[in-house]
Amino acid sequence: MRGWDEGKGERDESRRRLREALSQSKSDLSRSWKIYRRSLLAILGLFMVVSVSLVAIFADDIAVEHPYRNLQDTEDKWSIDYEPRKARPFSEECDWHEQKITTNPNSPLFSEIVVAESDDKVGDDNRYYRDTLTVIRLIKLDDSLGYDLNLSLLSIDPSNSSLLVLSPELYGNESLYGGVWLTYEFDNEEMHHWWLPDGHDVCIFGTNDQGHDLFSKVVYGARVSLKIGITVATLTVIIGTIVGSISGYFGGRVDEFIMRICDIFFAVPGLILAMAFVAAMNQITSLTIPVWLGILFPIFVLAAFSNSYLNSTVPDDDQISDQAMSLIMQYRGHLLALVGFFFFVGLIPGAAWSDFFGISEGRSWRAFAALGIIAVLGAIVLADRRFFLNTSFEGGLGRIRDSFDWTNPWRYLTFRTLAVFVSLALLFSFSGNEGEEMVLIKDFDRLWKVQAALIFTGWPGYARLIRGQVLYVKEMTFVEAARSVGARPGRIMFRHILPNAWAPLLVAFTLDIGGTILSASGLSFLGLGADSYTAEWGLMISESRRYFLLYPHLMLYPGLAIAVTVLGFNLLGDGIRDVVDPKNRR
């Protein structure tokens, strides 16, 4: 091991380079911004996107009502029957409440003084409770058949406006023993007024047939839509970039094969394909992969990363370790077979992977068992010195290896600590799952299904785009130069080609966020998207379809929200295109 001062100069140098790179990118950014702000439309788009994002981030503070989250749900659902029941748009009727009053004196529920209270609500502790409401004025009194009664049958207690006093005529009348329904206006602001100043209507967009405040739903819908849009666009970009660059770089049969697959995807209209895919995933409730895969994968990643350390710390002159290594080397095959046996022969009782973990229910035991397996595997990998001596990594991996210079104590400490922490965390979270499957997405709810369907249908577009770019860049001289000095395909691809092909990708990414939001809302509109009562804009339009001639506001605002969001992303994408692709700028 070298001393602690070793590599100080290198660290300073790298710090200086980082600073330089930062200032460089800063000046790049300011130049781009100068180009970007020339276009009014682009600025408008940026403004829209930023404001929608802000609304999504601060939805909790802006919204008046909040979705009720069941213990079993992961989606925000609006399932509480909140106060404003018979709601009409744009009015104080948002503060109306209808309450049933028992008028049969023989009933155990009967009393002459009735407390005005809300319907059952579910609190954070998942229990029912009711709020006492302050009555402002009485609106209507119906009997159980819906006929209007005289309001004077009932009055508000002058000393406490939460109490309603029944008159003897009301409970003395046998024909009303079925109970009466009282509609009154209550002081809604006790619950809501912290958002709008006094005197304003709270439900500015009105409420829907379920009594959900439309404004709050639209606000929360921004979260759902942005989540879908960004997740889907990011994942499709990643998949499409990988597939497309492979296709473009290697060409030939690989290219032909991938492009034919893309053709198949293009041939079926995306929405129909996504619909079928959502239907196909109908019964999947959680997305899982087998545990052994989930643990093996991080091990291999770690093994690949710590390769150089292993390479440098397996000393030739260390007799003891050499002996141990050679011993392990000798029985390497047996050990591998044993471990493979544990992993793959899941059918034999006592040796199955889940049973191996399942000896004790304790989490730490599971973690230790997994760590033991990792140790065995690591020893085997360590023992195979030929592997390390004969392989050398080029490109990105090589650089990563160099940066993990394990003889440098600083880096050694940080990396080892990090690696131990990461692997422990992974093991803890992964081995804690029940059964043989590791849960990737615990609640594979309908929103996830929509996202999966859109990713599934979306990647060929990117693959084709990136392929074209790679084909174009591949022919340039600098790629040829890189190839002629013997760079590996991976290095050429990631170091030389992709950095020069990212511009259209960024534009397509931005535009695709908007497109994805449109498609997701379309799917929801068809009833194949979000679950009912989720604050998803497409779903809100679909739910209000029945009343849209009478209450067009129910579809107007969610639709406007979609349009504004998508428009924002489209304008933003256009603006970015102007910046990154000067050829198209006119």
Next chain:
Amino acid sequence: MKLHEFVVRRLLLLIPVMIGVAIFTFAIAHIIPGDPAALQCGDKCGVIVDYTEDGDPISAYEASRIRLKMDDPVRVQFWRYITDLAEGDWGESLLYHRPVIDVVKDAAPITLEMSFLALFIAYPLGIMMGIISAVRQDRMFDHVSRFFAIAFVSLPIFWFAMMLQLFLATGSVDTPGICDPVTGWLPLIPDTEGGCFPIYGRHDTSFTYPVDGYAWYYPAGGTGFHLVDSWFVTDEKLATLPSEWGSNWLLFKDTLKHLALPCAALGIASAGSLLRYMRSSLLEVLHEDYVRTARAKGLSEIRVVIVHACRNALVPIVTILGFSIGGAIGGAVLTETVFAINGMGRVAVTSIQYLDFAVIMGVTLITSVIFLLSNLIVDITYAIIDPRVRLE
């Protein structure tokens, strides 16, 4: 490459894609949870319908499985599916109780009629606006039209369709729409019922004489395109209806009015994107040398733009046609749902909602065939217009 070689090559390339689509639809229909046999026998699955030779009872469910040949291995089922497809047997719909090919045959012309009419409106509109926008680059018109082009692309189709219904369609008794003849604005095509456009459907069903309104007049054996069929209907009772330009005009006008709103909803996005393509395509051409030459010769600006520049600028626009047909069919799913038109999109939605496997496969297949064929035609046209393409 000669033109016919190009065509043959493109046709051959179509084959693997079609096989791939068939595999794809087959796979999806088999992944979708649900049991076609259970769906077919419904609530009578447990009923004993027959006995085997050994005397064992066969329930309706087992009978359905046997009839659908579901006990065969998947590869056998797939091969049978492919061969049946080739022979024109696309299976039987569980929902409609009809052969799938009939369902598709009824639905396809409806969607095609709508999509084609939508594109027929969108193309001239988009191209014209694109030209004006390019010529008046960076003026007010350009900015405004570009903004609207992007806005149209950003509108959710279903929402826009509903807004059209709200503002332009016949109001109900309770809420007269804007088009109400008494109170309203926009008396575009005043009609006996009042209002500009019908709110849904393909025919006037409130028409009093026959049970089904105008739908009654269309015979089953027509082309399915009602814009065409309406001119060939001969019905003596129809002939008695009062009309200025002959009784068939009534039918045609009715069809056209029903198509107007769906087509507007469907075509608006295409028009928007076309405007942008046309604008950038024309701008590129306007900077070419030969345009400068034309200007230098002293030709009028209109002649330069229309005759010299547009000719070349329109060439790349042709390729977009193929994609817009695909987009229109995809958009038809939403538009038809809003306007209650039983085209392919609606059939697709219902079949997926009710897990009607055979129809899902049939609709997916037929939409992809339409898309591929239209793309083929577009590509061939492109190769004719621009011979450079053939050399690729």
